[in-house]
Amino acid sequence: MRVRYYPDDDGVALVAANKGGDGATVRDDFGVILEFAGEGSEDITRMDVLRVSRFLPLSAERGYDAETDTLTLGFKPNSDERYRVVDNGDFVSYRQWFDDGSEWDVVAVDLRQASVHLAKVIASQPPAPDLAKDRAAVEQGGKSKLRPLE
């Protein structure tokens, strides 16, 4: 997988193959843009994520499963809903049926090896403040290094 990171745009492109033909976005997230292997194919060959920092740091609240190193973008269907899973490489897409013309629409994508593919992006993020260290410093008479909320 080739990864292209655009820090000024807060975007990343994950390119598995340069065979892109048809495209789409995740149903309720226009910032996740998909390219498929060809006309009528459901295999994702490229995924671009805009505003990628919203998924960082990787955490359960942001759709990350640390046990499997998988990040979910979008909303997976409930088990009682009608859906299909398309598994190809490190992309697993969840397609749900909609009668609004969308038919089998991609509602979510799992990105496997998320921490590996997003390593460049993760490395560029500012480090999270060490709250415990800051509190200890204040308790010992020092100054907080945190900025107050405005």
Added chain:
Amino acid sequence: MSRLCGADSRPILPATITANGITRRLTAHARDRATEEVTAESIKYVLENWIIRGICEDSAGSITTTYWGIVPGQNRFMRVAVSLDDERIVTAHSDGKVARRLNQEGRLWFESRCRHLEVRDAR
């Protein structure tokens, strides 16, 4: 020239595209989305000859002025998203779902996501 080449010989789109007299800057991400179908000419065509246009918002909080159109010789819609200040082309990509959504009675998908929706007849 429709496509330039970056340092590693990958095709890239130009830094700006002028359509209908408005020059808009492309984000680095958008410049890197060049394909056989996504070219400076096709983006310009969609911005000038759109079939659907609206201010569209998704549940993830992204809001753009979005243009969808069909470039002659291509058999599917292309989506071009422009920042609300009308200065930047945020992204451009083919969008294979649009035709069926447009043909659906009530155009529910668009109506539920886009304000100031305008639809023209395909030329």
